[in-house]
Structures are given as structure tokens and as C-alpha cells.
Amino acid sequence: MINLLLPPALITALEGVFALLITASITLLFLEKRYPQKNWLELKLRIRTWWWIVACFSLTLLGNMPIALVVLGLVSFLALKEYLTLCSTRTADHVVLFWAYLCIPLQYYWLGIHWYGMFIIFIPVYVFLFVPMRMVLIGETQGFLKAAASLQWGLMICVFCLSHMGAVLALPLLTGIGKAEQGPMLLFYLVALTQLNDVAQYLWGKSLGKHKVSPKVSPNKTLEGFLGGAFTTCLLGWLLGPLLTPFSPLHAALAGLLIGVMGFIGDIVISAVKRDIGVKDSGRLLPGHGGILDRLDSLTYTAPLFFHYTHYLYY
Amino acid sequence: MNHFLRILFVLLLARPLVRLWFGVTVRHQERLPLKGPAIVLANHNSHLDILALYSLFPLTLISNVQPAAAADYFLKNRLFAWFATEVVGIIPVIRGGITAGSDPLSGCKEALSQGRILILFPEGTRGEPEMLSEIKLGIWYLYRDFPEIPVVPVYLNGLGRAMGKGQWFPIPFFVDIAIGRPLPWLSEKTLFRTSIKDALLHLKQKTILSTPGQQ
Numbered sequence: 001m002i003n004l005l006l007p008p009a010l011i012t013a014l015e016g017v018f019a020l021l022i023t024a025s026i027t028l029l030f031l032e033k034r035y036p037q038k039n040w041l042e043l044k045l046r047i048r049t050w051w052w053i054v055a056c057f058s059l060t061l062l063g064n065m066p067i068a069l070v071v072l073g074l075v076s077f078l079a080l081k082e083y084l085t086l087c088s089t090r091t092a093d094h095v096v097l098f099w100a101y102l103c104i105p106l107q108y109y110w111l112g113i114h115w116y117g118m119f120i121i122f123i124p125v126y127v128f129l130f131v132p133m134r135m136v137l138i139g140e141t142q143g144f145l146k147a148a149a150s151l152q153w154g155l156m157i158c159v160f161c162l163s164h165m166g167a168v169l170a171l172p173l174l175t176g177i178g179k180a181e182q183g184p185m186l187l188f189y190l191v192a193l194t195q196l197n198d199v200a201q202y203l204w205g206k207s208l209g210k211h212k213v214s215p216k217v218s219p220n221k222t223l224e225g226f227l228g229g230a231f232t233t234c235l236l237g238w239l240l241g242p243l244l245t246p247f248s249p250l251h252a253a254l255a256g257l258l259i260g261v262m263g264f265i266g267d268i269v270i271s272a273v274k275r276d277i278g279v280k281d282s283g284r285l286l287p288g289h290g291g292i293l294d295r296l297d298s299l300t301y302t303a304p305l306f307f308h309y310t311h312y313l314y315y
Numbered sequence: 316m317n318h319f320l321r322i323l324f325v326l327l328l329a330r331p332l333v334r335l336w337f338g339v340t341v342r343h344q345e346r347l348p349l350k351g352p353a354i355v356l357a358n359h360n361s362h363l364d365i366l367a368l369y370s371l372f373p374l375t376l377i378s379n380v381q382p383a384a385a386a387d388y389f390l391k392n393r394l395f396a397w398f399a400t401e402v403v404g405i406i407p408v409i410r411g412g413i414t415a416g417s418d419p420l421s422g423c424k425e426a427l428s429q430g431r432i433l434i435l436f437p438e439g440t441r442g443e444p445e446m447l448s449e450i451k452l453g454i455w456y457l458y459r460d461f462p463e464i465p466v467v468p469v470y471l472n473g474l475g476r477a478m479g480k481g482q483w484f485p486i487p488f489f490v491d492i493a494i495g496r497p498l499p500w501l502s503e504k505t506l507f508r509t510s511i512k513d514a515l516l517h518l519k520q521k522t523i524l525s526t527p528g529q530q
Contacts, residue, residue, distance in 0.1 A: 077487070081338070085489040086524075091444065091479065097486045279524045283489060284340045 007181050009243045010061060013188055017054055024050070046288030053286070053295070057191065060169065061184040065112065068184075072166045073108040078292045079158035080104065082283045086274075087150050092140040099134060100151055103127050107159050111166045116174045119167065123160040128152050157270070157300045158293075164303035165191070168310070175315040178246065185244040186310060193240070193256060194302045197233040197263040204228025218271040221264075230260030246314050258309055259302045266301030270294075316404040318378040324402050325377050329366040336485065337477060339367065342493040342521055346467060347371055351379055351430040354466045356454065356498075358515055359436035360444050360475025363485060365403065367471055367492065368434055382434035383408045383423050408453070410439065420457055427461050437511055444475025447515055450508045458500055458507075465497035468511065470518035491522035 006014075024047050032040050060068040080101065089097060103123060110119035132148045169187045172178040205225025213221045237256015241247045247255060270293060274282055283291025333339055348355065349372070357368060365382050372380055386407035389399040399405045406422040418424075426433050435454055442448035458466060473490040495518050501507040 078338075081487045081489060084487075085473065089476065091476075094479075094482050094484075094486060098484060101487065281524060283524070284491075285338070285489075 006061065006063065007185060010185050010188060013192070013244060014058065017192070021051060021054060042288055049286045049288050061188060063181065063184060065170065068169055069108045069112050069166055072163065073104055075292070076104050076159050076162050078285060079162060079296060080154060082285065082291045082293050083154040083158050086277050086279060086282060087154065090140060090143055090147050092138050093135060093147055096131060096134050096151065100155055103155060104159055107163050108166055111163065111170045114170065114173050123155055127155055161300040161304050162296060164307045165299065167307050168303065171307070171310060171315050177315045182246065189240060189244040190259070190302060190306045191299070193233055193237055193259045194263050194298050196236060197229055197260050198267070198298055200232040201225045201229030201264060214268060217275060218268055221268060226264050229264065230257060233260035251313060255306065255309060258305060262301040262305050263298035266298040270297035270300065316378070317401045320402045321378055321404055322374055325369050326374060329369045332485065333367050333370040333490070336487055337490045339490045339492055341371065344371065344494065346494040346496060348432060348465050348467055349376055351432045352427040352461065352464045353432045354457070354464065355432060355434045355469055356437050356466060356511065357434065357469040357471055358447060359438050359441050361441060361478045363474045363478050364436070364471055365434065367474060367490060368469065380432045380434065381406050381426050385410050420453060423457055424460060427464065441480045444479050445472065447512060450511050452504060452508065454511065455504050455507050462500050467497050468495040468514040468518060470515050470522055472519065472522035493518040493521040
């Protein structure tokens with residue numbers, strides 16, 4: 001059932017991730033020994049959570065589509081739950097929220113049966129038309145537009161955008177082009193580059209950052225961090241491309257650049273959402289990271305764009 | 316109360332619903348009293364409140380925990396009454412204060428003298444989500460008779476939205492629970508009432524994610 005004979009390139013890539021995590025854990029132990037007076041709790045929690053994230057994410061790469069779609073569906077479920085917990089919903093919309101949650105299994109089901117057309121229009125067309133209709137039936141007009149729009153936006157980022165991780169995984173199956181085992185490799189490429197881009201932007205910003213990009217939204221984001229991160233990710237994309245993707249070197253570098261730029265935009269857009277609501281973190285689900293949306297913010301932009309980039313050029 | 320059915324109820328319904336469907340964060344779990352007699356005071360917005368509170372206790376101790384609940388509501392029909400008293404394990408309280416010849420709190424007093432942990436909703440009823448209603452005085456009379464036992468306030472955030480009054484299907488929201496320190500006894504009724512309200516409102520602040528302005 002589970003195809004444990006992963007493609008050699010994916011095994012190499014996963015070994016790389018585990019090597020990174022082990023290095024991080026050992027470095028932390030060393031730092032704790034060396035500077036016992038400093039508080040390492042935050043970093044400790046962060047690394048421990050990374051282990052959990054990698055373990056769960058690995059489940060999606062085993063080559064079993066139903067398991068992978070269930071794991072990714074749960075990610076959407078947690079993200080939507082976090083979003084709805086934060087944003088104010090009307091008591092009258094209790095039933096509408098139930099329908100919103102029901103979109104998650106459906107959206108992933110379309111991927112499971114390889115129905116690309118439905119997958120791509122289900123939320124932005126049908127659900128977007130259904131939500132206001134269902135709210136009208138309730139008859140509460142006070143705050144109607146705000147309630148409808150914030151629910152639609154939540155479904156857009158937490159379900160539609162994030163389900164594109166599943167779409168990348170199923171891309172060869174959706175189009176009937178290429179081998180199915182390419183899917184997990186493409187998904188790994190997308191997720192690894194997006195997460196490394198976050199780290200790179202943070203490190204570049206921390207060491208060289210001077211010019212703030214958008215001080216009102218996210219005071220820690222600097223132009224230096226953005227450019228350095230995007231360049232690093234472009235380079236990483238170019239390096240990993242031949243191992244994990246069918247991309248030509250130029251296309252791999254462009255894919256890296258796309259992820260670098262879009263990752264930054266996703267991050268800052270979710271920051272604006274959090275700022276509007278008035279919270280610093282979106283939740284407490286991932287100790288050391290905040291909520292699940294804090295970790296997935298950049299993926300909400302990179303996943304759909306990377307999917308279409310790959311779909312257009314190769315599948 | 317049937318201990319076996321009670322444990323099944325917590326294991327198969329309360330815990331999965333609270334931990335998987337919702338997902339809870341508990342602040343100061345260590346402050347929860349595990350040995351009776353003790354009183355746990357919580358705000359009340361939903362039938363799920365009791366499930367959430369049960370899920371905080373270890374399974375082996377759960378049959379020593381009982382909630383006080385309105386007799387007029389839970390004993391309406393026989394099946395519901397059986398479920399409420401035998402499975403959920405409620406102690407029925409007749410609302411509306413002392414009437415001639417009967418003490419509405421006698422069940423609660425008996426449970427406390429048997430060394431049980433009593434869960435009380437001092438607002439008396441489920442109010443509007445995340446709005447604290449007026450604190451009823453039953454708790455003052457109870458505490459007066461048992462002044463040496465700990466009375467621990469607990470604030471539950473999110474369950475009123477998940478399934479409030481009049482709603483019958485739980486919608487997933489993340490739930491935050493904060494447990495406070497035992498409340499000191501105050502002989503002045505209104506002061507005691509205010510101290511409960513203040514303690515719950517203080518805990519409420521802790522269950523809300525910190526905002527940039529509050530850092």
C-alpha cells in the first residue's frame with residue numbers, strides 16, 4: 001500500500017533535512033552547556049516543533065495519495081480553525097461555518113479523484129457564491145459583507161491556497177503527464193524552499209537589515225532580508241532543481257526566485273491579517289513558532305504560484 | 316452514578332471532542348485540584364463546558380468529580396435525566412433559592428462531605444458567549460459551610476462560540492482554558508461575589524492571545 005521504495009533523490013533530500021535537524025539539536029545542546037545562564041527555551045521549543053513538522057510532512061511523501069491528502073486536509077482544518085478562532089464570526093452564522101468546514105474534505109476529494117477542473121473552481125466560484133447565499137437565508141444583514149468576506153478569505157488562504165500543496169503532489173496524476181513519483185519530489189522542493197526562504201530572509205535581515213520594507217505591517221522585515229533571502233532561495237532552487245524536478249537550470253533558478261518573492265509576500269499579507277485582528281501570533285499550536293498559520297503564511301502564496309508555474313511549463 | 320459508563324463517556328466522547336475536534340491550551344494545569352473536597356468554579360456558555368472540564372482530570376480520578384446542574388433543565392424527561400445523573404453524573408440543584416423545607420444545596424454539601432470535587436457554574440446559567448453574567452450567591456452559602464476547602468476559578472474561552480445556547484452542533488474552534496489560584500473566603504457577600512467575577516475576568520485576559528499593544 002505504502003510505497004516505501006522512495007525515489008533515491010527524495011531519500012537524499014530527506015537525509016539532508018534530518019542532518020539539518022540533528023545539527024540544530026546538537027548545536028542547541030552545545031549552546032546550553034556553554035551558556036547555561038541564557039534562556040534557550042524558545043529555541044528548544046522551536047527545534048522540537050520542527051521535528052514534529054518534519055515527521056508529519058514525511059507522511060505526505062511516502063507515495064500513498066489517500067494518506068497524503070488526509071494529512072494535508074488536516075493541515076487545512078487546523079489552519080481554518082485557527083483563522084476562525086481569531087476573526088470575529090457572527091453567532092447567526094453557526095451553520096454557515098459548518099458548511100465552510102465541509103469544504104475541506106471536498107476540496108481534497110477532487111484531488112483524490114484527479115478532477116482538476118473542479119479542484120480549481122470549487123472554492124473561488126461555487127463556495128464563494130454559496131456562502132453569501134446561505135447567509136442570506138439566515139436573514140441577518142447586520143455585518144453581512146464583513147462576515148461573508150472574512151469567511152471567503154479564510155477559505156481562500158486556509159483551504160484553496162494550502163490545498164495546492166496536494167495539487168503539486170498529484171500534479172502528474174492530474175494531467176496524466178510524467179511519473180507519479182515526481183509529485184512527492186516537487187512537493188518536497190516547494191516546501192523545503194519556502195521554509196528555507198523564511199530562514200534565509202530572517203538571517204539576512206538580522207545580520208544586514210537596515211531599510212524597513214513595511215514598518216506598519218511587519219517592523220522586522222527589511223529590504224536586505226528580502227533581497228538576500230530571495231537570492232539565496234534562487235540559488236538553492238537552482239542547486240536542488242536537477243535533483244528533484246524536471247526543470248532546466250534556468251527554470252529551476254526562476255522557480256527559486258518565484259518562491260523567494262512570493263514567500264515574502266505571503267508572510268507579509270498574513271502579518272497584515274494578524275495586525276488587523278490585533279494579535280502577534282495566530283495561535284499556540286506549534287510551541288516556539290506560534291500558530292499553524294504563522295508557519296504556513298508564506299506557503300499560502302508560494303503553493304498556488306509554484307503549482308501553476310510547474311503546470312504551465314512541464315505538465 | 317455508574318462509574319464504568321462515566322469513564323466511557325469521558326474516554327469516548329469528552330476527550331476526543333475536546334482534544335481533537337477543538338484542541339485546547341491549558342494554562343496552569345498544575346493548579347487544578349485533584350483531591351477532594353474542592354470546588355472548581357467555571358464560567359458557563361455551553362453544554363460543552365462540562366466535557367472540557369472533565370477532560371482536564373485523569374481518567375482514574377474522574378468518578379470523584381461531579382458538576383452541580385439545574386434540576387429543572389436536566390431532569391425534564393426520564394431518558395435525559397438518566398443520562399444526566401447516571402452517565403454525566405450531575406448533582407441536581409433546584410434553582411431559585413431556598414424554599415420552605417428544602418435546601419437546594421444539600422446534594423452539593425453531601426458530595427463535598429464525601430470528599431468529592433464539585434464543579435460549579437456560579438453564573439447559574441449559560442449566558443451570551445464570552446460575556447460573564449451575574450454571579451449567583453449559592454457559592455457563598457456553600458463556601459460558608461466548608462471554609463477550609465480550596466475554591467479554584469477556571470475560565471473557559473471559545474466553547475460558547477463552538478456550541479452556545481440553542482445550538483446543537485459543535486463547530487471547531489480552538490479552546491483556551493486558564494486555571495487560577497484558590498479564592499480566599501470573604502464573609503461579606505457582595506465582596507465575595509466581586510472577587511469571583513474579578514478572578515474570572517483576570518483569567519479571561521490570559522486566555523486571549525497577546526496583542527501587540529498589550530506586550
